[in-house]
Amino acid sequence: MSRLKETAAVYETRPLPEGKITFEEFLAWCDEDTWAEWVDGEVVVLTPAARKHQRIYKFLLFLLEAYVSKHSLGEVLSAPFLVRLPEMLRRGREPDILYVSNEKLPFLKETYMDGPPDLIVEITSPESLARDRGEKYVEYEAAGVKEYWLIDPDRRQAEFYRLAEEGHYRTIHPNEEGIYRSEVIPGFWLQVNWLWQDPLPSVIDCLKELGLI
Incomplete structure (x- = not known):
């Protein structure tokens, strides 16, 4: 599976948080395979x-x-x-x-x-x-x-x-x-x-x- 498909699959099963979250909540949401950043309380997904x-x-x-x-x-x-x-x-x-x-x-x-x-x-x-x-x-x-x-x-x-x-x-x-x-x-x-x-x-x-x- 390509990285693009893998990334898409992750967010189909684990939707992005709604609204602003704390850094600790961001850590709890993401895992070692997640390519995303936390910017002023919001999740920014990175492009493969x-x-x-x-x-x-x-x-x-x-x-x-x-x-x-x-x-x-x-x-x-x-x-x-x-x-x-x-x-x-x-x-x-x-x-x-x-x-x-x-x-x-x-x-x-x-x-x-x-x-x-x-x-x-x-x-x-x-x-x-x-x-x-x-x-x-x-x-x-x-x-x-x-x-x-x-x-x-x-x-x-x-x-x-x-x-x-x-x-x-x-x-x-x-x-x-x-x-x-x-x-x-x-x-x-x-x-x-x-x-x-x-x-x-x-x-x-x-x-x-x-x-x-």
């Missing part, structure tokens, strides 16, 4: 991802997981897994990928992260682009997410934002070799052109370049 999105998502997830695990830096998680942003924002977002440093591991609950992770990666689709670049950019900045990567497979464009001391995001560009170096994941770097190769490069080959194997 396209194949191109899925490929880049898996590539980055495997790469980040391997690096973080090798260096015992924390934990890498992926959707569906909620991030509860600070109370003032009234948001429960579901990033594609999030990295939680060892320092912030105590904020990880069984089904959600209670507060901002160190890094969030969103891989855009035509449906999510405005939300990822607009609403979520503002929310992640206000919440104190230290790094935000916005990956657009359709435009072959990667944007990297880093939280400055004054609490606002600053755009960080890859160097002249096209390499982006993370600040929150010590020693990790990404050759941005890897993301646009078809087929994508072998994760094993990339891990060799990172010096992991």
Whole structure:
């Protein structure tokens, strides 16, 4: 069964809540297979991802997981897994990928992260682009997410934002070799052109370049 059909089947048997609900009620309603977010008390169902999105998502997830695990830096998680942003924002977002440093591991609950992770990666689709670049950019900045990567497979464009001391995001560009170096994941770097190769490069080959194997 396709993810689209699976998603449709879930909401046929488990209808969306009516009206506004609390975050705790939202957690009780959704389960580990539910792709939805909590926005100002309302449930927002997410659109299933396209194949191109899925490929880049898996590539980055495997790469980040391997690096973080090798260096015992924390934990890498992926959707569906909620991030509860600070109370003032009234948001429960579901990033594609999030990295939680060892320092912030105590904020990880069984089904959600209670507060901002160190890094969030969103891989855009035509449906999510405005939300990822607009609403979520503002929310992640206000919440104190230290790094935000916005990956657009359709435009072959990667944007990297880093939280400055004054609490606002600053755009960080890859160097002249096209390499982006993370600040929150010590020693990790990404050759941005890897993301646009078809087929994508072998994760094993990339891990060799990172010096992991």
